[in-house]
Amino acid sequence: MEKITSAQNSRIKAYAKLHTRKEREHTGLFLIEGEHLLEEAEKENMVETVLTDTPDQYQLKNMIEVTPEIMKKLSSNVSAIHLIGVCHKKQMKIEAPHRLLLLDDIQDPGNFGTLIRTAVSFGFDGVVCSRDTVDLYNEKTIRSTQGAMFHMPVVYADLSAYLDDLHKDGFTVIATALRNAVPMHEIEKKEKMAFILGNEGNGVSLSLQNMADERLFIEMNGFESLNVAVAGGIVMYQYHQ
Amino acid sequence: MEKITSAQNSRIKAYAKLHTRKEREHTGLFLIEGEHLLEEAEKENMVETVLTDTPDQYQLKNMIEVTPEIMKKLSSNVSAIHLIGVCHKKQMKIEAPHRLLLLDDIQDPGNFGTLIRTAVSFGFDGVVCSRDTVDLYNEKTIRSTQGAMFHMPVVYADLSAYLDDLHKDGFTVIATALRNAVPMHEIEKKEKMAFILGNEGNGVSLSLQNMADERLFIEMNGFESLNVAVAGGIVMYQYHQ
Numbered sequence: 001m002e003k004i005t006s007a008q009n010s011r012i013k014a015y016a017k018l019h020t021r022k023e024r025e026h027t028g029l030f031l032i033e034g035e036h037l038l039e040e041a042e043k044e045n046m047v048e049t050v051l052t053d054t055p056d057q058y059q060l061k062n063m064i065e066v067t068p069e070i071m072k073k074l075s076s077n078v079s080a081i082h083l084i085g086v087c088h089k090k091q092m093k094i095e096a097p098h099r100l101l102l103l104d105d106i107q108d109p110g111n112f113g114t115l116i117r118t119a120v121s122f123g124f125d126g127v128v129c130s131r132d133t134v135d136l137y138n139e140k141t142i143r144s145t146q147g148a149m150f151h152m153p154v155v156y157a158d159l160s161a162y163l164d165d166l167h168k169d170g171f172t173v174i175a176t177a178l179r180n181a182v183p184m185h186e187i188e189k190k191e192k193m194a195f196i197l198g199n200e201g202n203g204v205s206l207s208l209q210n211m212a213d214e215r216l217f218i219e220m221n222g223f224e225s226l227n228v229a230v231a232g233g234i235v236m237y238q239y240h241q
Numbered sequence: 242m243e244k245i246t247s248a249q250n251s252r253i254k255a256y257a258k259l260h261t262r263k264e265r266e267h268t269g270l271f272l273i274e275g276e277h278l279l280e281e282a283e284k285e286n287m288v289e290t291v292l293t294d295t296p297d298q299y300q301l302k303n304m305i306e307v308t309p310e311i312m313k314k315l316s317s318n319v320s321a322i323h324l325i326g327v328c329h330k331k332q333m334k335i336e337a338p339h340r341l342l343l344l345d346d347i348q349d350p351g352n353f354g355t356l357i358r359t360a361v362s363f364g365f366d367g368v369v370c371s372r373d374t375v376d377l378y379n380e381k382t383i384r385s386t387q388g389a390m391f392h393m394p395v396v397y398a399d400l401s402a403y404l405d406d407l408h409k410d411g412f413t414v415i416a417t418a419l420r421n422a423v424p425m426h427e428i429e430k431k432e433k434m435a436f437i438l439g440n441e442g443n444g445v446s447l448s449l450q451n452m453a454d455e456r457l458f459i460e461m462n463g464f465e466s467l468n469v470a471v472a473g474g475i476v477m478y479q480y481h482q
Contacts, residue, residue, distance in 0.1 A: 114468045114471060117465075117467070118467060118468070118471050120465055121461045121463075121465035121466070121467055122461060122462055123463070146466075218478065219478075220362045220363060220481075221362065221364030221482070222362075222364070224358075224361055226358070226362055227358060227359070227474075229468070229471060230355060230359050230471055230474035231474075232471075233467065233471035233472075233475055234474055234475055240460075241462070
């Protein structure tokens with residue numbers, strides 16, 4: 001087995017750069033941490049190289065032994081991690097969808113990952129993100145998906161153009177909103193539905209709200225607001241197939 | 242206005258220690274950051290001292306001017322914060338409840354804070370936490386509540402003993418579970434209901450599950466699991482009054 005002991009090794013330095021979105025986009029590579037995520041990525045044939053500081057414990061393809069210092073340098077986790085995978089991104093395609101989640105500029109990677117995880121749990125067919133949504137391959141996004149990102153096509157698109165296409169395809173598009181909206185229990189299930197959730201601070205942009213067929217609010221006690229991942233969970237539960 | 246310029250000042254050093262749970266418990270004090278949280282804490286008369294590095298911009302009681310370096314030392318935020326409040330904890334009491342959230346060893350402060358925020362949004366009367374639940378006064382918990390912690394009694398208790406009392410008080414106690422449980426739509430609203438949510442890794446402990454009147458699962462597509470704050474949101478929406 002190959003062994004790297006210097007944190008100054010050129011490959012290690014290249015991997016360390018994958019903590020930035022720019023470098024992930026440039027190389028098409030990203031890092032994942034821990035056994036569970038590696039198993040899920042392996043099923044999709046996305047793992048190029050596995051780094052470990054405890055090679056005796058694992059039997060995986062393309063393993064490189066490295067030092068604990070190198071693991072620490074590459075990990076975004078506070079506790080010690082013994083497996084890091086270098087993966088290549090995969091082209092994802094949403095096929096014959098009936099339930100879609102549309103994300104308008106979600107900024108928090110924890111919210112983003114949790115929404116993807118919930119979308120898998122409720123059988124949604126894909127997640128479509130505005131271009132300014134946080135990166136799918138951000139370490140915190142990946143961690144929050146709990147592996148669900150390997151089971152859900154997630155694509156980035158211009159949402160206004162995407163909405164036009166959805167309308168042509170017979171979709172009912174629902175924007176979540178706090179004002180001038182219909183309570184959720186009054187909106188019935190339809191065959192093809194897409195739900196827009198908005199940015200943590202500003203909600204769904206007005207232009208997308210105006211393009212939607214309905215504006216939905218979740219009935220609450222008093223004028224409060226929900227975390228976007230919670231709101232998404234309630235909506236996806238309500239309309240799952 | 243009093244002014245402190247040295248990060249070695251004894252009061253500043255004492256405030257910096259409030260980042261640990263131990264010191265918060267010892268002193269009964271905790272820190273909050275930003276204008277919104279300060280306003281909410283002020284309404285409850287919980288603010289003892291306000292620290293700022295931009296005193297001209299605010300008119301608040303008991304303000305002390307400090308340097309940006311001191312703000313940085315006391316803040317848990319990556320971006321610059323210009324207001325920090327030193328607050329005292331308040332004895333909280335749940336009065337005449339009809340809807341309660343019971344948390345069994347929730348570990349993630351973001352989940353905990355989000356659950357409190359959601360409980361306010363759906364008119365719950367209180368949150369009861371097992372002793373091993375993460376600290377309410379953790380900076381991340383506070384941030385995730387978005388100020389909701391000042392509108393919701395949150396208490397720590399031995400949950401088994403608490404469940405005994407709830408039963409005597411006519412409560413129906415529902416534990417969330419993934420196995421051997423009833424689908425949520427089959428469980429009807431009752432006058433007094435308490436819902437137990439479990440630890441992120443292990444769910445609700447078996448002993449508490451056995452003490453509950455019902456075990457509830459959220460219907461999903463396939464055997465998946467939900468983030469606990471999302472699961473809590475779905476359950477609280479379903480049963481809010």
